[in-house]
Amino acid sequence: MYKGGRIIASLIIFVAFLTLPFFFNLGKANAGPDLPTYASSSDSQCVEPAAYMKANHMQLLLKWRDSDVRDGNSVYINSQGKSFDISLETCVQCHTTQATKNTVGVNNPALNTSDQFCVSCHNYASVKPTCWNCHSGPEGATK
């Protein structure tokens, strides 16, 4: 082989690159995001059924924002006819662990701590919503 050494070495690097994910995750558990129990509310259902929420909650939030900010309509009526106050706080009120229940805004479940509802999932999926740059306090958007 002409320049065989270089070709083989390049191929090894190439294959190493391709198999990187195999080695990176070696021996780790495939447990998914570790979602804390959030059944602190009396309701056992989310704003919409859980399967829908799992995949579509960000689009629902977008709809909420448009509805509130553009159409001035601050009540959302879900598919079962139940109404919800349109605000990011609505989510946070249900989705808090007992320990952080009373400190919404200070210990916002959407923010950093890893055992929090939204964040554990978002870290897992590598999404960083910027919403809480502004929506940080219990009183809603502050900027």
Place this chain on the structure above:
Amino acid sequence: MKALLSFLAVIVLILIATLGVDVANLHFLFGIIIPYLAFVLFVGGFVYRVIKWGRSPVPYRIPTTCGQQKSLPWIKQAKIENPTTVLGVIVRMALEIFFFRSLFRNTKTELRVGEDGPKLVHGSAKWLWFGSLVFHWSFLIIIVRHLRFFLEPVPYFVQLIDSIDGMLQIGLPPIYLTDAFFLCAVIYLFLRRLALPQVRYISLAADYFPLFIIMGIAISGILMRYFFRVDIVAVKELALGLVQLHPAIPEGIGVLFYIHLFLISTLFAYFPTSKLMHMGGIFLSPTRNMMSNNRMVRHINPWNHAVEVHSYAEYEDEFRDKMKKAGIPVEKE
């Protein structure tokens, strides 16, 4: 016709995935077996092709250059266009691979109506270069972004690329710039083949098929992200299961995902047998990766066959007596 056939082939692939998952419930086949198979075929086929190329003889120095060759000391050498050092070659190759430098020099030639009859005119043609550049870079960024499904925890550079790509923050989930660029570039590359008669004439089904399948992958991905959302967490569990060699099918991933995955698997499996191997081939292009020292160094063909020669001295040794008798002058008495 060739375009239509390729298009139909991709439609059939989509139907296979839809029926296989939605009707026949073959999640295990489409989610696990086919992706593994495709990966093995891709890596194996790629390595096989490159080694096969590597084994073919490279007897000649054939760099194609377009700059001043190294010459007398006061003549300025084009160090990159006509490299005589390893560094020069590396720079030249890097420009080629990252910025498609030789495509940048693409020209077009046309017959135009002049005052006295038709005139042959040459002009620069940068659209193909621009389109391919956008296409390839977007593709690369999209692939790197997808690492978020395969790595846990997600490394910082993947998050960074993700956030830069989504920096416009339009919609939720935010629109990726590369999604738009990529789709425009693929459509441009496809329309170019249809619109230019010369290019259409030389286009084969093997040119259209990769374009259509890549278009299918892009469109299914975009639909899945912005319109018919699938459960991303479940998708990541599937992907992680695959790379941890503990494959499992999580519940409730939409069929759109399986179409996306099946098209990708097909592309990967098809890759080593197709023109897409230019990904590896570019590194092995002798016209690009050789130093232009044709006349500075004596290059001996490594495969030179030993040729039997009969020199004059040997000839004279053999026939000296006869030559002397015939009165022919000899060099050695």
